[in-house]
Amino acid sequence: MSVTIAEILDLELVVNSRPDVLAGDGGLNAVVRWVHVSELERIGSLIRGGELVLTTGMALTAPADRAVAYLVSLVDAGACGLVVELGTLIDAVPASVVAAARNRSFPLIVLGKEIRFVELTEIVHQRIVGEQYSNIEFSRDVHEVFTALSLENAPADVIVERAARMCRASVVLEDLGHKVLAYSASGDAPEDLLADWEHRSRLSVEQGSGRDLGGETWQTTPVGLSGHHWGRLVVPIPNDRELPVRMVLERAAQTLELGRMVERDRISLTFQAQGSLLGDLAAGAVKSETEALTRASAVGVKAAALYIPLVIRIASARDAAALTLQRRTRQLAELAAKEAADLGISSLIGLWGEIEVAVILGVPRKVREDVALEKFALALAGGGRPNESGAGRVIGVGPADSTLSAAASSIREAAHAAEVAGSMRHRSPQLYYRTSELRIRGLMSLLAEDSRIQAFVESELQKLLAYEAAHGEGLLELLRQFLHTGGNKSELARLAHLSRPALYSRLDKLERILDVDLSDVESRLSLYVALVGYEQRTALYVR
Incomplete structure (x- = not known):
């Protein structure tokens, strides 16, 4: 931690010298950059700011106007405080100097008993240098970690997780609309960390800003090039490790942007975030429906009366190059998101495989399952019937459910239906397929190359x-x-x-x-x- 004037006054060596704060009580938490011992009257030009000046008071024996000018020069130069040892040259600080210090809220402390300045400076400087050395070592560790992540082209969730580990606090990556793209909960339950995220984020204030919007105090760092920010990293709790935390967030933000620049043709972070949630849900890694809904809400998915799992598969992909498939799959995911939004249906969308897009449609209470499916499938096909505009892709559907967790557990069944239907050389043109409709022909089609x-x-x-x-x-x-x-x-x-x-x-x-x-x-x-x-x-x- 940084060394403050208050901490110096609590040292046994100083306490034994009977310190008395004459002015500037509110500035005792100022960070001391260095301790400077001087009796020079013209010291202002010799300091750079952040110094605590120790003196026996020689400059204060000058006429009153010069003594006040001495104190003002310290304030103007950025000194954080003045400590005067009484009894050697002066028995009391002139009243005019005390008044000037109080007017400027400048910490002015007197010591009623003689103190060895060299011993005090040695103690304080050891602490300051030790902290600086720790910061240098920490900075090196941060550099090495995030350089390695950059070289590995690590995904956003890995970068955020590593940042949280180094900050020893929860870290959230959000987009400009305050939707969560990735997060790592360090000691916090996900449902608590992400609860009502968008509202809380809009009201949050930057730690140290002094603003008051009635929201929480967070530490944040923008992500993206200057003037082209696309998100921000957030530590959503106040902390007393401001410098190391900011160092980590800034380096993590650089790593995220570098990855974005290197991989312009990559999947959007939104689909990564939603896909990660889909994977966790399908694998049963989400502990409760409450956590599922909280995490879904944080990535922009609204609660619904019914959830329909489906998988859209690119059927004609056998001879396509890997990059071509990646582009087509991403475009398919973007199209699915757009069509669902246009229909007023909330959707959770992510890449499921190399040529598959997983979707969970959140259907309002007044809309029937078959109607929602037909509208979505028709919209995806450009308004045409199957094998027209929608040729080259097939939709597999799993059992719908009133809970998001249960619906997500059927994503694998939907993927199986899509794979089987896509492998059938002759199938009736349908908007979508269920495993119950494919039966033995679907199974034999899937195993045809065996x-x-x-x-x-x-x-x-x-x-x-x-x-x-x-x-x-x-x-x-x-x-x-x-x-x-x-x-x-x-x-x-x-x-x-x-x-x-x-x-x-x-x-x-x-x-x-x-x-x-x-x-x-x-x-x-x-x-x-x-x-x-x-x-x-x-x-x-x-x-």
Whole structure:
């Protein structure tokens, strides 16, 4: 901590000298930069400010006007106080000098007993130099930590977490609209730290500013180039480590801006913040619904009556370069945020994978789930139907819930639905897909490249496929119709336009070629799964 006049007066050496404060009581908490011993009358030109001057009072033996001028010169030069030892040259400070000190609220202290100035200066200077050395070491540590984070292109949440650790206090990064982008709670519960954040932030005042808006006193540092600030770092509690904390915040702000400059094409911090919350929610790392709602509110998400989890997946991305995919995914996230806002629906949006955007729609009480989903999906497709403006992406939807935590836990199910639907070569054009709608075809589509599935398909259908390749009698299509009708021969005869005797003959041939009993349920199940797998591979099947 810095050394103040009050702390010097509390030293045993000084206490034993019977100190008496004649003026400037309100300035005793001034920080002492150095202790200077001098008897010169013209000392003002020799000091730089922040010095505590020790004297036996030689300059105060001059005529009254010169004695007052001596004190005024100390004030004008920025000295923080004057300590006069009585008994050697003077027995009392002239009344005119005391009056001048009081008029200027300048600390003037007398010592009633002789003191060894050299011993006092040694004690104080050791403390001052020790603190300066500690600050130098701390400054070096801060430089090394944030330089390493810059070289690693560390994300915002890591930079903020490291800043909080070095400040030994909670640190919050917010945007210009007072929305939380990242935070690290050091000893504070997240719901307490972020509660009503925007309102509190707007009313907060800078520590040491002297302003009073009725809000909390915080220590803050802007983030961004001069004139182009995009956020600020906040330590939302007053602290007595102002210099080290400011040093950390300023260096963290530089690291954040450097990362922003280096990675202009990166994902916005808002999506990082929301994506981080989505990840924590989906992983069950958020302890309570209260904490979930508090953190969601801090990143700009309003509470809702119903939460709908969904994942938007870029379907045509196989041959795209990594940077192209990153740009397309970011643009998709921005589009989703815009369309949700335009519809008046609150949304929590973040990147889920390389080609996926996770979204939780917060639906008001008066809006039905299916209506909200349809409006959002249509808006995302540019107002067109599926496979028109929205071609190249697919939406998977998970079960909605009245709590944010439960809805977020279904994000993985939504991602699975989107992945499966995106992998299906032939699917009905829909605005969105649920896992309950994809069923066995979705599963087989997802596993189409698995060699074990391919081996299973071949083992079940190889004989029939070979026969069809040689004779082309349409038995593969007959098998497909047979399985689709559930083995109902009357319905099959109608669909195939065959008489019952002709149908029975062709079914007998199928059984001989496949070497199976088509009346057996397990045989029909195996053949149906194999047929679905074959269709996924060859794209021969048309719904």
